[in-house]
Amino acid sequence: MATVNLADARRIIEAAEARAAEIGQPMNIAVVDAGGNLVAHVRMDGAWMGSVDISVNKAWTSRAFDIATQDLGANSQPGQQFYGIHASNHGRVMIFAGGIPLRRGGEVVGAVGVSGGTGEQDQTVAEAGAGAL
Amino acid sequence: MATVNLADARRIIEAAEARAAEIGQPMNIAVVDAGGNLVAHVRMDGAWMGSVDISVNKAWTSRAFDIATQDLGANSQPGQQFYGIHASNHGRVMIFAGGIPLRRGGEVVGAVGVSGGTGEQDQTVAEAGAGAL
Amino acid sequence: MATVNLADARRIIEAAEARAAEIGQPMNIAVVDAGGNLVAHVRMDGAWMGSVDISVNKAWTSRAFDIATQDLGANSQPGQQFYGIHASNHGRVMIFAGGIPLRRGGEVVGAVGVSGGTGEQDQTVAEAGAGAL
Amino acid sequence: MATVNLADARRIIEAAEARAAEIGQPMNIAVVDAGGNLVAHVRMDGAWMGSVDISVNKAWTSRAFDIATQDLGANSQPGQQFYGIHASNHGRVMIFAGGIPLRRGGEVVGAVGVSGGTGEQDQTVAEAGAGAL
Numbered sequence: 001m002a003t004v005n006l007a008d009a010r011r012i013i014e015a016a017e018a019r020a021a022e023i024g025q026p027m028n029i030a031v032v033d034a035g036g037n038l039v040a041h042v043r044m045d046g047a048w049m050g051s052v053d054i055s056v057n058k059a060w061t062s063r064a065f066d067i068a069t070q071d072l073g074a075n076s077q078p079g080q081q082f083y084g085i086h087a088s089n090h091g092r093v094m095i096f097a098g099g100i101p102l103r104r105g106g107e108v109v110g111a112v113g114v115s116g117g118t119g120e121q122d123q124t125v126a127e128a129g130a131g132a133l
Numbered sequence: 134m135a136t137v138n139l140a141d142a143r144r145i146i147e148a149a150e151a152r153a154a155e156i157g158q159p160m161n162i163a164v165v166d167a168g169g170n171l172v173a174h175v176r177m178d179g180a181w182m183g184s185v186d187i188s189v190n191k192a193w194t195s196r197a198f199d200i201a202t203q204d205l206g207a208n209s210q211p212g213q214q215f216y217g218i219h220a221s222n223h224g225r226v227m228i229f230a231g232g233i234p235l236r237r238g239g240e241v242v243g244a245v246g247v248s249g250g251t252g253e254q255d256q257t258v259a260e261a262g263a264g265a266l
Numbered sequence: 267m268a269t270v271n272l273a274d275a276r277r278i279i280e281a282a283e284a285r286a287a288e289i290g291q292p293m294n295i296a297v298v299d300a301g302g303n304l305v306a307h308v309r310m311d312g313a314w315m316g317s318v319d320i321s322v323n324k325a326w327t328s329r330a331f332d333i334a335t336q337d338l339g340a341n342s343q344p345g346q347q348f349y350g351i352h353a354s355n356h357g358r359v360m361i362f363a364g365g366i367p368l369r370r371g372g373e374v375v376g377a378v379g380v381s382g383g384t385g386e387q388d389q390t391v392a393e394a395g396a397g398a399l
Numbered sequence: 400m401a402t403v404n405l406a407d408a409r410r411i412i413e414a415a416e417a418r419a420a421e422i423g424q425p426m427n428i429a430v431v432d433a434g435g436n437l438v439a440h441v442r443m444d445g446a447w448m449g450s451v452d453i454s455v456n457k458a459w460t461s462r463a464f465d466i467a468t469q470d471l472g473a474n475s476q477p478g479q480q481f482y483g484i485h486a487s488n489h490g491r492v493m494i495f496a497g498g499i500p501l502r503r504g505g506e507v508v509g510a511v512g513v514s515g516g517t518g519e520q521d522q523t524v525a526e527a528g529a530g531a532l
Contacts, residue, residue: 005444037448041440045404049169049436050197053222078211086220095217119214134400134433138311167400168434170315174307178271182303223489315435316463319488344477352486361483385480 016129058099058113098122149262191232192246231255282395324365324379364388415528457498457512497521
Protein backbone atom coordinates (compact mmCIF):
# COMPACT_ATOMS: atom_id res chain seq x y z
CA MET A 1 0.00 0.00 0.00
CA ALA A 2 1.64 3.24 -1.16
CA THR A 3 1.20 5.84 1.53
CA VAL A 4 2.44 9.17 2.83
CA ASN A 5 4.86 9.10 5.74
CA LEU A 6 5.57 11.59 8.51
CA ALA A 7 8.11 13.50 6.42
CA ASP A 8 5.48 13.93 3.67
CA ALA A 9 2.89 15.01 6.22
CA ARG A 10 5.23 17.64 7.62
CA ARG A 11 6.02 19.03 4.19
CA ILE A 12 2.30 19.22 3.41
CA ILE A 13 1.51 20.91 6.72
CA GLU A 14 4.35 23.40 6.26
CA ALA A 15 3.02 24.42 2.86
CA ALA A 16 -0.52 24.67 4.19
CA GLU A 17 0.62 26.78 7.14
CA ALA A 18 2.47 29.13 4.81
CA ARG A 19 -0.69 29.66 2.78
CA ALA A 20 -2.77 30.15 5.93
CA ALA A 21 -0.32 32.78 7.13
CA GLU A 22 -0.48 34.44 3.71
CA ILE A 23 -4.26 34.81 3.89
CA GLY A 24 -4.08 35.73 7.58
CA GLN A 25 -6.34 32.96 8.89
CA PRO A 26 -5.05 30.47 11.53
CA MET A 27 -6.01 26.89 10.70
CA ASN A 28 -6.15 23.32 11.89
CA ILE A 29 -4.31 21.09 9.42
CA ALA A 30 -4.32 17.28 9.45
CA VAL A 31 -2.83 14.56 7.26
CA VAL A 32 -3.99 10.94 7.16
CA ASP A 33 -2.25 8.04 5.47
CA ALA A 34 -3.55 5.51 2.91
CA GLY A 35 -5.29 3.66 5.74
CA GLY A 36 -7.16 6.81 6.75
CA ASN A 37 -5.26 7.00 10.04
CA LEU A 38 -3.87 10.28 11.38
CA VAL A 39 -0.19 10.94 10.65
CA ALA A 40 0.10 14.50 11.94
CA HIS A 41 -2.01 17.46 13.04
CA VAL A 42 -1.31 21.05 14.01
CA ARG A 43 -3.55 23.77 15.38
CA MET A 44 -2.04 27.14 14.58
CA ASP A 45 -2.18 29.68 17.42
CA GLY A 46 -5.62 31.25 17.52
CA ALA A 47 -7.32 28.63 15.33
CA TRP A 48 -10.74 27.35 16.41
CA MET A 49 -10.63 24.43 18.82
CA GLY A 50 -13.83 23.02 17.29
CA SER A 51 -11.87 22.57 14.07
CA VAL A 52 -9.47 19.98 15.48
CA ASP A 53 -12.02 17.24 14.94
CA ILE A 54 -13.20 18.70 11.64
CA SER A 55 -9.72 18.90 10.09
CA VAL A 56 -8.93 15.30 11.03
CA ASN A 57 -12.26 14.10 9.71
CA LYS A 58 -12.10 16.08 6.47
CA ALA A 59 -8.83 14.28 5.80
CA TRP A 60 -10.38 10.96 6.78
CA THR A 61 -13.41 11.57 4.56
CA SER A 62 -11.27 12.45 1.55
CA ARG A 63 -9.37 9.18 1.86
CA ALA A 64 -12.44 7.15 2.85
CA PHE A 65 -14.17 8.03 -0.42
CA ASP A 66 -11.16 9.18 -2.48
CA ILE A 67 -12.82 12.50 -3.16
CA ALA A 68 -12.50 16.15 -2.15
CA THR A 69 -14.99 16.94 0.62
CA GLN A 70 -16.20 19.90 -1.46
CA ASP A 71 -17.20 17.53 -4.26
CA LEU A 72 -18.74 15.03 -1.87
CA GLY A 73 -20.69 17.95 -0.40
CA ALA A 74 -22.16 18.83 -3.76
CA ASN A 75 -23.53 15.30 -3.95
CA SER A 76 -24.80 15.31 -0.37
CA GLN A 77 -27.23 18.22 -0.35
CA PRO A 78 -30.94 17.52 0.16
CA GLY A 79 -32.27 15.81 -2.97
CA GLN A 80 -28.81 14.69 -4.13
CA GLN A 81 -27.61 11.10 -4.46
CA PHE A 82 -25.60 10.95 -1.20
CA TYR A 83 -27.86 13.06 0.99
CA GLY A 84 -27.60 11.68 4.54
CA ILE A 85 -24.07 10.30 4.21
CA HIS A 86 -22.95 12.64 7.03
CA ALA A 87 -24.93 10.49 9.45
CA SER A 88 -22.76 7.45 8.68
CA ASN A 89 -19.38 6.42 10.08
CA HIS A 90 -20.07 7.75 13.58
CA GLY A 91 -19.92 11.41 12.59
CA ARG A 92 -16.63 11.24 10.68
CA VAL A 93 -18.00 12.19 7.26
CA MET A 94 -17.44 15.89 6.53
CA ILE A 95 -19.27 17.27 3.51
CA PHE A 96 -17.89 20.79 3.17
CA ALA A 97 -14.73 22.19 1.60
CA GLY A 98 -11.25 21.60 3.02
CA GLY A 99 -10.47 17.90 2.54
CA ILE A 100 -8.40 16.73 -0.47
CA PRO A 101 -7.06 13.29 -1.40
CA LEU A 102 -3.30 13.05 -1.87
CA ARG A 103 -2.32 11.23 -5.09
CA ARG A 104 0.93 9.80 -6.36
CA GLY A 105 0.87 8.44 -9.90
CA GLY A 106 -2.91 8.33 -9.83
CA GLU A 107 -3.05 6.35 -6.60
CA VAL A 108 -4.51 7.87 -3.43
CA VAL A 109 -1.83 7.68 -0.75
CA GLY A 110 -3.54 9.73 1.96
CA ALA A 111 -5.41 13.01 2.40
CA VAL A 112 -5.14 16.46 3.90
CA GLY A 113 -7.90 18.21 5.88
CA VAL A 114 -8.08 21.89 6.77
CA SER A 115 -10.54 23.73 9.01
CA GLY A 116 -10.53 27.19 10.56
CA GLY A 117 -11.92 29.69 8.08
CA THR A 118 -14.54 30.06 5.39
CA GLY A 119 -15.02 27.18 2.99
CA GLU A 120 -13.03 29.10 0.40
CA GLN A 121 -10.16 29.71 2.82
CA ASP A 122 -10.07 26.10 3.99
CA GLN A 123 -9.99 24.96 0.38
CA THR A 124 -7.09 27.15 -0.73
CA VAL A 125 -5.01 26.13 2.28
CA ALA A 126 -5.74 22.44 1.66
CA GLU A 127 -4.75 22.86 -1.99
CA ALA A 128 -1.47 24.45 -0.99
CA GLY A 129 -0.85 21.50 1.31
CA ALA A 130 -1.72 18.90 -1.32
CA GLY A 131 0.52 20.66 -3.81
CA ALA A 132 3.53 19.99 -1.60
CA LEU A 133 3.27 16.20 -1.85
CA MET B 134 -5.65 32.66 27.72
CA ALA B 135 -8.10 34.90 29.63
CA THR B 136 -11.15 33.04 30.92
CA VAL B 137 -14.37 33.44 32.92
CA ASN B 138 -14.48 32.04 36.45
CA LEU B 139 -17.34 30.72 38.59
CA ALA B 140 -18.28 34.17 39.92
CA ASP B 141 -18.60 35.42 36.32
CA ALA B 142 -20.67 32.38 35.39
CA ARG B 143 -23.05 32.93 38.28
CA ARG B 144 -23.55 36.58 37.39
CA ILE B 145 -24.26 35.62 33.78
CA ILE B 146 -26.70 32.90 34.82
CA GLU B 147 -28.49 35.23 37.22
CA ALA B 148 -29.03 37.81 34.49
CA ALA B 149 -30.21 35.14 32.06
CA GLU B 150 -32.62 33.71 34.63
CA ALA B 151 -34.07 37.16 35.28
CA ARG B 152 -34.74 37.61 31.57
CA ALA B 153 -36.24 34.11 31.31
CA ALA B 154 -38.58 34.92 34.21
CA GLU B 155 -39.51 38.18 32.52
CA ILE B 156 -40.63 36.41 29.35
CA GLY B 157 -42.19 33.57 31.35
CA GLN B 158 -40.20 30.72 29.82
CA PRO B 159 -38.10 28.40 32.04
CA MET B 160 -34.66 27.73 30.57
CA ASN B 161 -31.48 25.70 30.79
CA ILE B 162 -28.50 28.03 31.04
CA ALA B 163 -24.86 26.97 30.79
CA VAL B 164 -21.50 28.77 30.84
CA VAL B 165 -18.20 27.35 29.55
CA ASP B 166 -14.72 28.78 30.04
CA ALA B 167 -12.08 29.72 27.45
CA GLY B 168 -11.16 26.05 27.09
CA GLY B 169 -14.75 25.12 26.30
CA ASN B 170 -15.19 23.29 29.59
CA LEU B 171 -18.37 23.67 31.66
CA VAL B 172 -18.20 26.11 34.58
CA ALA B 173 -21.84 26.11 35.68
CA HIS B 174 -25.30 25.04 34.57
CA VAL B 175 -28.83 25.50 35.87
CA ARG B 176 -32.16 24.08 34.76
CA MET B 177 -34.95 26.32 35.91
CA ASP B 178 -38.00 24.55 37.34
CA GLY B 179 -40.17 23.30 34.49
CA ALA B 180 -37.50 23.66 31.80
CA TRP B 181 -37.10 20.83 29.27
CA MET B 182 -34.77 18.02 30.31
CA GLY B 183 -33.67 17.53 26.68
CA SER B 184 -32.28 21.03 26.80
CA VAL B 185 -29.62 20.24 29.41
CA ASP B 186 -27.34 18.83 26.71
CA ILE B 187 -28.33 21.49 24.20
CA SER B 188 -27.55 24.42 26.50
CA VAL B 189 -24.13 23.01 27.38
CA ASN B 190 -23.34 22.31 23.75
CA LYS B 191 -24.57 25.67 22.50
CA ALA B 192 -22.08 27.23 24.91
CA TRP B 193 -19.37 24.83 23.76
CA THR B 194 -20.08 25.53 20.08
CA SER B 195 -19.93 29.30 20.56
CA ARG B 196 -16.48 28.99 22.12
CA ALA B 197 -15.30 26.26 19.76
CA PHE B 198 -15.86 28.49 16.74
CA ASP B 199 -15.95 31.94 18.42
CA ILE B 200 -19.36 32.64 16.91
CA ALA B 201 -23.01 32.88 17.96
CA THR B 202 -24.78 29.61 17.16
CA GLN B 203 -27.43 31.63 15.33
CA ASP B 204 -24.81 32.95 12.92
CA LEU B 205 -23.14 29.55 12.55
CA GLY B 206 -26.59 28.17 11.75
CA ALA B 207 -27.06 30.65 8.92
CA ASN B 208 -23.87 29.27 7.37
CA SER B 209 -24.82 25.64 7.95
CA GLN B 210 -28.10 25.37 6.03
CA PRO B 211 -28.28 23.12 2.96
CA GLY B 212 -26.21 24.67 0.20
CA GLN B 213 -24.24 26.91 2.58
CA GLN B 214 -20.49 26.70 3.25
CA PHE B 215 -20.67 24.81 6.55
CA TYR B 216 -23.60 22.51 5.79
CA GLY B 217 -22.88 19.23 7.59
CA ILE B 218 -20.84 20.75 10.45
CA HIS B 219 -23.47 19.50 12.90
CA ALA B 220 -22.22 15.95 12.26
CA SER B 221 -18.74 16.80 13.60
CA ASN B 222 -17.35 16.86 17.13
CA HIS B 223 -19.41 13.90 18.31
CA GLY B 224 -22.74 15.69 18.23
CA ARG B 225 -21.62 18.74 20.18
CA VAL B 226 -22.11 21.32 17.41
CA MET B 227 -25.41 23.18 17.82
CA ILE B 228 -26.50 25.28 14.85
CA PHE B 229 -29.53 27.15 16.12
CA ALA B 230 -29.96 30.28 18.24
CA GLY B 231 -29.02 30.48 21.93
CA GLY B 232 -25.21 30.27 22.12
CA ILE B 233 -23.12 33.44 22.39
CA PRO B 234 -19.36 33.92 22.86
CA LEU B 235 -18.34 35.96 25.90
CA ARG B 236 -15.76 38.64 25.06
CA ARG B 237 -13.52 40.79 27.21
CA GLY B 238 -11.53 43.42 25.36
CA GLY B 239 -12.14 41.64 22.07
CA GLU B 240 -10.89 38.29 23.37
CA VAL B 241 -13.27 35.34 23.72
CA VAL B 242 -13.11 34.21 27.37
CA GLY B 243 -15.93 31.66 27.34
CA ALA B 244 -19.52 31.33 26.14
CA VAL B 245 -23.10 31.11 27.33
CA GLY B 246 -25.68 28.65 26.02
CA VAL B 247 -29.44 28.78 26.55
CA SER B 248 -32.12 26.26 25.60
CA GLY B 249 -35.74 25.85 26.58
CA GLY B 250 -37.91 27.98 24.35
CA THR B 251 -38.22 29.22 20.81
CA GLY B 252 -35.06 30.32 19.03
CA GLU B 253 -36.02 33.91 19.65
CA GLN B 254 -36.57 33.30 23.37
CA ASP B 255 -33.30 31.38 23.75
CA GLN B 256 -31.47 34.20 22.00
CA THR B 257 -32.84 37.02 24.15
CA VAL B 258 -32.06 35.13 27.34
CA ALA B 259 -28.52 34.35 26.15
CA GLU B 260 -28.02 38.01 25.27
CA ALA B 261 -29.14 39.06 28.73
CA GLY B 262 -26.63 36.62 30.18
CA ALA B 263 -23.78 37.75 27.96
CA GLY B 264 -24.57 41.35 28.85
CA ALA B 265 -23.78 40.65 32.50
CA LEU B 266 -20.13 39.70 31.87
CA MET C 267 -42.97 12.09 41.45
CA ALA C 268 -41.45 13.91 44.43
CA THR C 269 -38.28 15.64 43.30
CA VAL C 270 -35.75 18.30 44.16
CA ASN C 271 -36.11 21.65 42.42
CA LEU C 272 -33.57 24.32 41.54
CA ALA C 273 -33.83 26.02 44.93
CA ASP C 274 -33.04 22.68 46.61
CA ALA C 275 -30.13 22.09 44.25
CA ARG C 276 -28.67 25.49 44.99
CA ARG C 277 -28.93 24.95 48.75
CA ILE C 278 -27.22 21.57 48.39
CA ILE C 279 -24.47 23.00 46.20
CA GLU C 280 -23.92 25.90 48.62
CA ALA C 281 -23.44 23.51 51.54
CA ALA C 282 -21.13 21.29 49.49
CA GLU C 283 -19.06 24.29 48.38
CA ALA C 284 -18.71 25.44 51.99
CA ARG C 285 -17.36 22.02 52.96
CA ALA C 286 -15.01 21.95 49.96
CA ALA C 287 -13.66 25.36 50.95
CA GLU C 288 -13.24 24.11 54.53
CA ILE C 289 -11.05 21.21 53.42
CA GLY C 290 -9.30 23.38 50.84
CA GLN C 291 -10.12 21.29 47.77
CA PRO C 292 -11.98 22.82 44.79
CA MET C 293 -14.72 20.53 43.50
CA ASN C 294 -17.25 19.88 40.79
CA ILE C 295 -20.72 19.54 42.33
CA ALA C 296 -23.84 18.36 40.50
CA VAL C 297 -27.44 17.71 41.47
CA VAL C 298 -29.92 15.59 39.50
CA ASP C 299 -33.66 15.33 40.04
CA ALA C 300 -35.87 12.28 40.58
CA GLY C 301 -35.73 11.59 36.83
CA GLY C 302 -31.92 11.51 36.91
CA ASN C 303 -31.70 14.69 34.85
CA LEU C 304 -29.26 17.48 35.72
CA VAL C 305 -30.70 20.37 37.73
CA ALA C 306 -27.51 22.32 38.42
CA HIS C 307 -23.73 22.02 38.29
CA VAL C 308 -20.82 24.18 39.40
CA ARG C 309 -17.08 23.81 38.87
CA MET C 310 -15.27 25.72 41.60
CA ASP C 311 -12.26 27.75 40.40
CA GLY C 312 -9.29 25.44 40.04
CA ALA C 313 -11.29 22.20 40.10
CA TRP C 314 -10.38 19.49 37.58
CA MET C 315 -12.11 19.80 34.22
CA GLY C 316 -12.20 16.00 33.88
CA SER C 317 -14.47 15.97 36.92
CA VAL C 318 -17.34 17.82 35.24
CA ASP C 319 -18.53 14.59 33.62
CA ILE C 320 -17.75 12.53 36.71
CA SER C 321 -19.72 14.71 39.12
CA VAL C 322 -22.78 14.70 36.88
CA ASN C 323 -22.56 10.96 36.40
CA LYS C 324 -21.97 10.17 40.07
CA ALA C 325 -25.23 11.99 40.74
CA TRP C 326 -26.94 10.14 37.89
CA THR C 327 -25.63 6.78 39.11
CA SER C 328 -26.84 7.38 42.66
CA ARG C 329 -30.35 8.09 41.41
CA ALA C 330 -30.25 5.41 38.72
CA PHE C 331 -29.67 2.69 41.32
CA ASP C 332 -30.79 4.55 44.48
CA ILE C 333 -27.44 3.89 46.11
CA ALA C 334 -24.29 5.75 47.11
CA THR C 335 -21.63 5.26 44.43
CA GLN C 336 -19.23 4.18 47.19
CA ASP C 337 -21.52 1.29 48.07
CA LEU C 338 -22.13 0.40 44.44
CA GLY C 339 -18.36 0.38 44.02
CA ALA C 340 -17.91 -2.17 46.78
CA ASN C 341 -20.21 -4.48 44.83
CA SER C 342 -18.53 -3.79 41.50
CA GLN C 343 -14.96 -4.88 42.14
CA PRO C 344 -13.58 -7.90 40.26
CA GLY C 345 -15.25 -11.01 41.62
CA GLN C 346 -18.21 -9.10 43.09
CA GLN C 347 -21.84 -9.37 41.99
CA PHE C 348 -21.97 -6.19 39.88
CA TYR C 349 -18.50 -6.34 38.38
CA GLY C 350 -18.69 -4.85 34.87
CA ILE C 351 -21.63 -2.55 35.56
CA HIS C 352 -19.41 0.43 34.67
CA ALA C 353 -19.53 -0.72 31.04
CA SER C 354 -23.30 -0.22 30.92
CA ASN C 355 -25.37 2.90 30.27
CA HIS C 356 -22.89 4.40 27.80
CA GLY C 357 -20.25 5.20 30.39
CA ARG C 358 -22.55 6.94 32.88
CA VAL C 359 -22.11 4.48 35.78
CA MET C 360 -19.56 5.74 38.30
CA ILE C 361 -18.41 3.22 40.90
CA PHE C 362 -16.31 5.26 43.28
CA ALA C 363 -17.13 7.56 46.20
CA GLY C 364 -18.86 10.92 45.80
CA GLY C 365 -22.43 10.20 44.68
CA ILE C 366 -25.27 10.13 47.22
CA PRO C 367 -29.05 9.74 46.77
CA LEU C 368 -31.19 12.52 48.18
CA ARG C 369 -34.11 11.24 50.28
CA ARG C 370 -37.25 12.89 51.61
CA GLY C 371 -39.39 10.75 53.89
CA GLY C 372 -37.66 7.62 52.66
CA GLU C 373 -38.25 8.42 49.01
CA VAL C 374 -35.35 9.19 46.66
CA VAL C 375 -36.00 12.62 45.16
CA GLY C 376 -32.68 13.13 43.37
CA ALA C 377 -28.94 12.80 43.98
CA VAL C 378 -25.78 14.79 44.47
CA GLY C 379 -22.43 14.00 42.82
CA VAL C 380 -19.04 15.42 43.78
CA SER C 381 -15.67 15.03 42.05
CA GLY C 382 -12.37 16.83 42.43
CA GLY C 383 -10.36 15.29 45.23
CA THR C 384 -9.60 11.96 46.84
CA GLY C 385 -12.45 9.53 47.34
CA GLU C 386 -12.61 10.55 50.98
CA GLN C 387 -12.76 14.26 50.12
CA ASP C 388 -15.44 13.77 47.47
CA GLN C 389 -17.49 11.77 49.94
CA THR C 390 -17.40 14.30 52.79
CA VAL C 391 -18.34 17.13 50.41
CA ALA C 392 -21.23 15.09 48.98
CA GLU C 393 -22.44 14.30 52.49
CA ALA C 394 -22.39 17.98 53.40
CA GLY C 395 -24.47 18.67 50.30
CA ALA C 396 -26.95 15.90 50.97
CA GLY C 397 -27.32 17.13 54.54
CA ALA C 398 -28.67 20.43 53.29
CA LEU C 399 -31.74 18.93 51.63
CA MET D 400 -5.09 30.63 32.24
CA ALA D 401 -1.50 30.23 30.99
CA THR D 402 -1.17 27.76 28.12
CA VAL D 403 1.31 26.19 25.70
CA ASN D 404 1.26 27.33 22.07
CA LEU D 405 2.17 25.57 18.81
CA ALA D 406 5.86 26.48 19.07
CA ASP D 407 5.98 24.91 22.54
CA ALA D 408 4.19 21.82 21.27
CA ARG D 409 6.65 21.39 18.41
CA ARG D 410 9.64 21.69 20.72
CA ILE D 411 8.11 19.09 23.05
CA ILE D 412 7.34 16.73 20.18
CA GLU D 413 10.85 17.13 18.76
CA ALA D 414 12.42 16.19 22.09
CA ALA D 415 10.07 13.24 22.49
CA GLU D 416 10.80 12.01 18.96
CA ALA D 417 14.53 12.20 19.61
CA ARG D 418 14.12 10.03 22.69
CA ALA D 419 11.89 7.57 20.81
CA ALA D 420 14.52 7.28 18.09
CA GLU D 421 17.18 6.72 20.75
CA ILE D 422 15.29 3.74 22.21
CA GLY D 423 14.32 2.51 18.75
CA GLN D 424 10.55 2.58 19.26
CA PRO D 425 8.27 4.63 16.96
CA MET D 426 5.63 6.56 18.88
CA ASN D 427 2.51 8.66 18.68
CA ILE D 428 3.08 11.97 20.47
CA ALA D 429 0.38 14.53 21.27
CA VAL D 430 0.27 17.87 23.07
CA VAL D 431 -2.87 19.54 24.46
CA ASP D 432 -3.23 23.09 25.76
CA ALA D 433 -4.49 24.34 29.13
CA GLY D 434 -8.07 23.78 27.98
CA GLY D 435 -7.34 20.15 27.13
CA ASN D 436 -7.67 20.78 23.40
CA LEU D 437 -5.21 19.26 20.91
CA VAL D 438 -2.41 21.52 19.71
CA ALA D 439 -0.33 19.05 17.71
CA HIS D 440 0.14 15.33 17.08
CA VAL D 441 2.60 13.19 15.17
CA ARG D 442 2.67 9.48 14.43
CA MET D 443 6.23 8.41 13.69
CA ASP D 444 6.64 6.02 10.77
CA GLY D 445 5.81 2.50 11.89
CA ALA D 446 4.01 3.54 15.09
CA TRP D 447 0.71 1.81 15.95
CA MET D 448 -2.38 3.36 14.46
CA GLY D 449 -4.41 2.39 17.57
CA SER D 450 -2.15 4.68 19.54
CA VAL D 451 -3.30 7.86 17.82
CA ASP D 452 -6.36 8.02 20.05
CA ILE D 453 -4.43 6.84 23.10
CA SER D 454 -1.71 9.48 22.81
CA VAL D 455 -4.25 12.29 22.43
CA ASN D 456 -6.29 11.00 25.35
CA LYS D 457 -3.30 10.44 27.63
CA ALA D 458 -2.49 14.09 27.11
CA TRP D 459 -6.10 15.06 27.71
CA THR D 460 -6.30 12.96 30.88
CA SER D 461 -3.13 14.48 32.32
CA ARG D 462 -4.58 17.95 31.91
CA ALA D 463 -8.09 16.97 32.92
CA PHE D 464 -6.88 15.78 36.31
CA ASP D 465 -3.50 17.56 36.52
CA ILE D 466 -1.73 14.25 37.09
CA ALA D 467 0.54 11.81 35.26
CA THR D 468 -1.54 8.96 33.84
CA GLN D 469 0.84 6.54 35.52
CA ASP D 470 -0.06 7.96 38.91
CA LEU D 471 -3.76 8.10 38.10
CA GLY D 472 -3.46 4.46 37.10
CA ALA D 473 -2.05 3.49 40.47
CA ASN D 474 -5.19 4.97 42.06
CA SER D 475 -7.54 3.34 39.57
CA GLN D 476 -6.76 -0.34 40.04
CA PRO D 477 -9.43 -2.66 41.46
CA GLY D 478 -9.99 -1.78 45.10
CA GLN D 479 -8.38 1.65 44.78
CA GLN D 480 -10.16 4.98 45.26
CA PHE D 481 -10.64 5.83 41.57
CA TYR D 482 -11.36 2.34 40.21
CA GLY D 483 -13.85 2.78 37.40
CA ILE D 484 -12.76 6.29 36.38
CA HIS D 485 -11.78 4.91 32.95
CA ALA D 486 -15.50 4.54 32.18
CA SER D 487 -16.07 8.29 32.52
CA ASN D 488 -15.66 11.13 30.03
CA HIS D 489 -16.77 9.06 27.03
CA GLY D 490 -13.68 6.84 26.98
CA ARG D 491 -11.12 9.64 27.13
CA VAL D 492 -9.58 8.71 30.50
CA MET D 493 -6.34 6.77 30.05
CA ILE D 494 -4.98 5.11 33.18
CA PHE D 495 -1.58 3.79 32.11
CA ALA D 496 1.83 5.39 31.73
CA GLY D 497 2.64 7.98 29.05
CA GLY D 498 0.70 11.14 29.92
CA ILE D 499 2.37 13.99 31.83
CA PRO D 500 1.12 17.47 32.77
CA LEU D 501 3.21 20.38 31.51
CA ARG D 502 3.94 22.93 34.24
CA ARG D 503 5.27 26.47 34.15
CA GLY D 504 5.93 28.04 37.52
CA GLY D 505 3.76 25.42 39.23
CA GLU D 506 0.79 26.03 36.94
CA VAL D 507 -0.41 23.33 34.53
CA VAL D 508 -0.33 24.84 31.03
CA GLY D 509 -1.06 21.70 29.01
CA ALA D 510 0.03 18.08 28.78
CA VAL D 511 1.92 15.62 26.61
CA GLY D 512 0.75 12.10 25.77
CA VAL D 513 2.81 9.29 24.28
CA SER D 514 1.73 5.86 23.05
CA GLY D 515 3.43 3.19 20.97
CA GLY D 516 5.57 1.03 23.18
CA THR D 517 5.68 -0.52 26.63
CA GLY D 518 4.53 1.58 29.56
CA GLU D 519 8.14 2.20 30.46
CA GLN D 520 9.01 3.30 26.92
CA ASP D 521 5.97 5.59 26.67
CA GLN D 522 6.89 7.14 29.99
CA THR D 523 10.53 7.90 29.15
CA VAL D 524 9.53 9.46 25.83
CA ALA D 525 6.85 11.58 27.52
CA GLU D 526 9.35 12.72 30.12
CA ALA D 527 11.80 13.75 27.41
CA GLY D 528 9.00 15.75 25.80
CA ALA D 529 7.92 17.41 29.04
CA GLY D 530 11.52 18.31 29.77
CA ALA D 531 11.65 20.45 26.65
CA LEU D 532 8.95 22.86 27.80
